[in-house]
Amino acid sequence: xxxxxxxxxxxxxxxxxxxxxxxxxxxxxxxxxxxxxxxxxxxxxxxxxxxxxxxxxxxxxxxxxxxxxxxxxxxxxxxxxxxxxxxxxxxxxxxxxxxxxxxxxxxxxx
Amino acid sequence: xxxxxxxxxxxxxxxxxxxxxxxxxxxxxxxxxxxxxxxxxxxxxxxxxxxxxxxxxxxxxxxxxxxxxxxxxxxxxxxxxxxxxxxxxxxxxxxxxxxxxxxxxxxxxxxxxxx
Numbered sequence: 001x002x003x004x005x006x007x008x009x010x011x012x013x014x015x016x017x018x019x020x021x022x023x024x025x026x027x028x029x030x031x032x033x034x035x036x037x038x039x040x041x042x043x044x045x046x047x048x049x050x051x052x053x054x055x056x057x058x059x060x061x062x063x064x065x066x067x068x069x070x071x072x073x074x075x076x077x078x079x080x081x082x083x084x085x086x087x088x089x090x091x092x093x094x095x096x097x098x099x100x101x102x103x104x105x106x107x108x109x110x
Numbered sequence: 111x112x113x114x115x116x117x118x119x120x121x122x123x124x125x126x127x128x129x130x131x132x133x134x135x136x137x138x139x140x141x142x143x144x145x146x147x148x149x150x151x152x153x154x155x156x157x158x159x160x161x162x163x164x165x166x167x168x169x170x171x172x173x174x175x176x177x178x179x180x181x182x183x184x185x186x187x188x189x190x191x192x193x194x195x196x197x198x199x200x201x202x203x204x205x206x207x208x209x210x211x212x213x214x215x216x217x218x219x220x221x222x223x224x225x
Contacts, residue, residue: 034213043114043201043216044153087153096205097143097166098214100153 004088009105012078020073020104022088027068032091034098035062035073037084044087044100047073083108112136114217116202122223123192131187131220133202142185143203143214144177146170153201159185192224 005023012018024033032051036044048055048062050071055062061074075082085103115134123129135142144156157167159177176188185204189196199221203214 036216038153043203043219045216046213049213096141097155097158098145098153098203099155100145102152 004090004101006086006088006101006104008102009107011107011109012075013109014080015077018075018078018082018106020075020086020088020106021070022072023070024088024090025069027090033062033064033068033071034089034091035060036087036089036098037082038087038103039084047086078106078108080108080110082106114202114204114215116200116217116220118220119218120221120223122225125194125224126191129189129192129222131189131200131202131222133185133187133204133217134183135185135202135204136206136215137183138206139204139215140207141165141205141214142177142179143205144187145201145203145216146198147201147219148195148198156187189222192222194224197222197224 003026032049034049035047037047038044048057048060050062050064054064063072083106085105087100087103089098089100091098114136117132121129142159145153146156147153155168157171157177158165162179174190178186199219201219202217205214
């Protein structure tokens with residue numbers, strides 16, 4: 001399995017930025033870094049992905065270390081709706097399936 | 111926006127019974143996946159499917175499991191003889207072939223309860 005390591009939980013105050021770290025030291029050159037989140041009782045939802053360069057979209061930013069062995073998901077202004085489990089995933093295998101870790105449970109404090 | 115759909119949302123079955131979980135992937139997607147999530151645990155890969163055949167499967171996907179794309183729209187997961195430990199959320203996902211980043215789109219899941 002493609003191994004990623006994330007803190008089990010983090011807290012953030014509402015409307016403040018959140019930095020969610022992920023280590024993926026076994027990443028190979030062609031692996032994309034994906035971030036998904038899962039709200040309670042829902043399926044995983046795409047947040048952002050990247051290969052080498054930092055990426056921005058309407059939901060978040062992704063900062064990728066130069067050696068690609070770690071990355072950070074940045075939520076610029078956390079809202080209560082951002083409370084979820086965030087997964088950092090490397091796609092692997094013939095079918096490029098996802099191997100999920102335990103993720104980071106984000107709590108947003110009003 | 112197109113989305114992956116799954117039916118039923120909740121299935122209750124008795125141990126030893128066969129169940130079929132159904133998924134309608136996004137049209138024009140060519141890769142299909144099943145994952146499961148036991149309550150309180152992480153999402154686990156079961157199987158990937160492309161060009162009408164399994165491309166990869168995990169150790170969980172034993173002889174009790176099978177997948178099929180019976181027509182141009184449905185993608186099914188069959189569990190032949192359910193066990194108590196098969197109780198979980200089952201997620202279907204799909205992706206198009208042209209996305210080099212391999213982004214997958216997940217359905218809302220089917221909660222399977224085996225009694």
